[in-house]
Amino acid sequence: MAKGVDNLKQRRTLWIIVAVIVCITLVAAAVLFALNYVDSGVDPESGFKAKNVILMIGDGMGFEHIAAGNIYSAARLQMERFAVSGEVMTRSLTPGATDSAAAATAMATGVKTYNGRIAYKDGKALETIAEMAMDEGKKVGVVATKAVTDATPAAFLTHAKSRNDAESIASQLVASPVDVLFGLTDEYMTAMYDDIATDNRALCTSFQSIADAVQDSEVDKIFGLLEDGDIQNYGANTLAQLTRNALSKLSSVSDDGFLLVVEGSKIDTASHDNDMAAMLGELQAFNAAISACKEWADMNGETVVIVTADHETGGLKVPEFASSADAYDALLDYDNSNGWFTRTSHSSANVGYYIHATSSEAIMRSVELTDRTGVTVTDADGNAVMTEVLDKYQEIDYNTLMDIPSEIDNTDIFELIRQWLLTE
Ligand SMILES: [Zn+2]
Numbered sequence: 001m002a003k004g005v006d007n008l009k010q011r012r013t014l015w016i017i018v019a020v021i022v023c024i025t026l027v028a029a030a031v032l033f034a035l036n037y038v039d040s041g042v043d044p045e046s047g048f049k050a051k052n053v054i055l056m057i058g059d060g061m062g063f064e065h066i067a068a069g070n071i072y073s074a075a076r077l078q079m080e081r082f083a084v085s086g087e088v089m090t091r092s093l094t095p096g097a098t099d100s101a102a103a104a105t106a107m108a109t110g111v112k113t114y115n116g117r118i119a120y121k122d123g124k125a126l127e128t129i130a131e132m133a134m135d136e137g138k139k140v141g142v143v144a145t146k147a148v149t150d151a152t153p154a155a156f157l158t159h160a161k162s163r164n165d166a167e168s169i170a171s172q173l174v175a176s177p178v179d180v181l182f183g184l185t186d187e188y189m190t191a192m193y194d195d196i197a198t199d200n201r202a203l204c205t206s207f208q209s210i211a212d213a214v215q216d217s218e219v220d221k222i223f224g225l226l227e228d229g230d231i232q233n234y235g236a237n238t239l240a241q242l243t244r245n246a247l248s249k250l251s252s253v254s255d256d257g258f259l260l261v262v263e264g265s266k267i268d269t270a271s272h273d274n275d276m277a278a279m280l281g282e283l284q285a286f287n288a289a290i291s292a293c294k295e296w297a298d299m300n301g302e303t304v305v306i307v308t309a310d311h312e313t314g315g316l317k318v319p320e321f322a323s324s325a326d327a328y329d330a331l332l333d334y335d336n337s338n339g340w341f342t343r344t345s346h347s348s349a350n351v352g353y354y355i356h357a358t359s360s361e362a363i364m365r366s367v368e369l370t371d372r373t374g375v376t377v378t379d380a381d382g383n384a385v386m387t388e389v390l391d392k393y394q395e396i397d398y399n400t401l402m403d404i405p406s407e408i409d410n411t412d413i414f415e416l417i418r419q420w421l422l423t424e
Helices: 002-040 063-073 100-109 129-135 151-157 165-175 207-215 239-252 267-274 277-302 324-332 360-370 383-392 397-404 410-421
Strands: 052-058 084-090 137-145 180-184 201-204 221-226 256-264 304-311 350-357 406-409
Touching: 002 383, 052 084, 052 100, 052 239, 052 277, 063 277, 063 324, 063 350, 084 397, 084 410, 100 129, 100 410, 129 137, 129 151, 129 256, 137 151, 137 239, 137 267, 137 277, 151 165, 151 180, 180 239, 201 207, 207 221, 207 239, 221 239, 239 256, 239 277, 239 324, 256 277, 267 277, 277 304, 277 350, 304 410, 350 397, 406 410
Parallel strands: 052 256, 052 304, 084 406, 137 180, 137 256, 180 221, 201 221
Antiparallel strands: 084 350, 304 350
16 A cells, blocks of 8 residues: 555656656747747847838848949948848858858748759748748749849749759749749740740840830730840949839839849859959949839838848958058959959858838838928828928938847848738
C-alpha cells in the first residue's frame, strides 16, 4: 500500500518535471522567436498604409556607387534626399555573395533561397508580392533595362528552379496577368509574340508604340519589348520615360492602387566590367527614374517609393581625395589604378534602402493637429489643393510614422511592401 502511494508520488513528480520542461521550452522558443523577430524584423503594427508602392532596384548598386554618383553629379543623388533610410543585408542561402535571382526572390517573396532560384525553393514555387497584389485586385507593373526574362523581373512574376530556364520564364510571363511589362526582348520572348497581343493587351516594340498604347483607353495591359540599345541613359528614350509610361497606365486603368517594380539592370553589368563611365551613365539614368517616381508620388499623395539594391557589384571603394574637385577630376580620368573597383564579381556588402512616402491621411492628420495655417484642405476637385498642402507639410515625420529598423534583411523588403500595400 505504502509502495503504491510512493509510486503515485514518483509518477506525479515525473509529470510535474515534464510539464516544467515543456513550459521552459515553450517560453524559451517564444523568447528566441521574439529576439529573432526584433533582430531582423519590421514592426507588423506600424499601421502605415499606401495605395501604391514603387519598388526600385539598382542592380549591383552599393553605397560606394552612390558616392561616386554624388561626385560625378556634384550633388546628392535623389534617393539620398529621401526621408527614411538605412541598410539592407543581402546574403542568400548560398555561401559567399548572393546573385540577383536569390536576392530578388528574397524581396519578392520574403524567403531566402539559393543562388539561381527564381521565386522557388526546395522544389516549390514561392508566392510573390506581385501575385498577392494582383490577387487583391491591385495592378502590377515591372520595368527593367535588360531582358524581361532576367532574374530580377522574373522573380516577381514567375517561378523556376534555375534563372537560366528562360524558355519557361518567357511562357510564364506571357501567361501572367501582369498589367505592364517593359524591358528588352530576347529569343524566348520573340518566339511567343503571337500569344502576347490579345483583345486588351498590346505588344509594343518601340517607345512610340508604348506611348500610343498608354494613351489608348481600349488597352488595359502592355508588353513593351525593346531591342538592346533602344533604352538610352540620356535623351527621350530612357528608363525614366518607361517608368512614367508605366505609372500613367497603372494609375489610369484602375483606382485600386498598384505595385510597380523598376530595375536599373545595367549598373551591375558595368560594375562587373569595372567600367566606371558606363556605371555612372546607368546610375544617372536610374536616378532620373527615381526622380520621376518621386514627382509622381508627390502629385498622387498616397504612394511609397522604396529604392534599394539586390547586392553590391565590383567591391567599389571611392578613394579619399583632398577636395571634391580632385575627386571629380579623378573620376573623369578613372583608370582603376588606385583602388576604385576591387573585384569583378558581387560582394556581400550591405546595400541601402531609401524611402519617400506621401500620405494624404498623414497630411490631413497633420493639418488637423496644427490647424493654424488657414489652408483649405477640402476641394471638390482635389489635386491642386493636395499639391499645395504637400508643399506645406514636407516636415511630416515619416521616420516615426513608418518605424523601420536602421538595418533590415532583404526579406523585410517583402514584409514592408506587404504591410503598406495589402490588406491581408
Ligand atoms: Zn551581377
